[in-house]
Amino acid sequence: MTRIAVDIDGVLTDHVTYMLEFIRGTILKDVEMTKEDVDSWDTLIGGYSFKTIFEKCLEYDDFLRNMPVIEGAVEGVNRLVKEFHVIIVTARPASTAGETYNWLRKNGFQFHTLLVGNTVDRTLLNIDVLIDDNPHAITGFAMRGGLSIVYSQPWNMRLPPDADEYIEKRRIIRFREWSGITQFIYNRFLDT
Ligand SMILES: [Mg+2]
Structure with a gap:
């Protein structure tokens, strides 16, 4: 899967x-x-x-x-959970794990796994797709052969120079909204 x-x-x-x-x-x-x-x-x-x-x-x-949920994020993640294995990952300190879990559940997010901690290198996880806003994680994961989805934010408008090659190869793909992300992943990985 x-x-x-x-x-x-x-x-x-x-x-x-x-x-x-x-x-x-x-x-x-x-x-x-x-x-x-x-x-x-x-x-x-x-x-x-x-x-x-x-x-x-x-x-x-x-x-x-009380952190606000980005529009379409709950629907997007829950749609992915129906067809794929979904790992929520954050570099927040491990001490925030309980509150982070509660926040996800309270807002209706479904997922298979939650990884919390600043020692987790997400580019090394056994995953096929990474959805992230961090320019270095996005680029590092694409360089290791993965498919990186960039959630567009002011701080990732410029990616490291190494990213150029992977943008060209469509291994780094940028989206401004969640609906586009889920549709893209469905089209790419499912026979629909
Ligand atoms: Mg982030």
């Missing part, structure tokens, strides 16, 4: 828009940035890297609980 890994942050939840709102109400009140200003994990927000602030936010249970 075709195995598909799906990232969470930036793919199932619009974590950046939500994080910017969250920090304005809590830890960095003067920040006036929008999602479009965040074009990498190193983007500075109030003097701190995006990554540092996001990891800080993950320590708040209510931050994790």
Whole structure:
């Protein structure tokens, strides 16, 4: 059975828009940035890297609980679960596993496996397809022979130079919405 890994942050939840709102109400009140200003994990927000602030936010249970779901994501993942083995994967710290699982279930996501932790290298998983927003994961997985689906975000508009070859070979394919992703995977892997 075709195995598909799906990232969470930036793919199932619009974590950046939500994080910017969250920090304005809590830890960095003067920040006036929008999602479009965040074009990498190193983007500075109030003097701190995006990554540092996001990891800080993950320590708040209510931050994790209330993350907004990207439009079409639940329907998309649940459609994939019907035909494929679906592994939800996130580099959030392992300490967030419980809240992450609860968030997925509360929002109606179905899946076979959940992998949580920043020691998981998703490009090395035994999978056929990776749906991700991280430029390096997307490129690394395609280089190892997989099919990478890019969920389009401001921080992945430019991919590493190594990606060019795989974009040409259609092993890296970009989508702006979930409906296109599920349809593409159905067409590619099922005789419909
Ligand atoms: Mg992500």
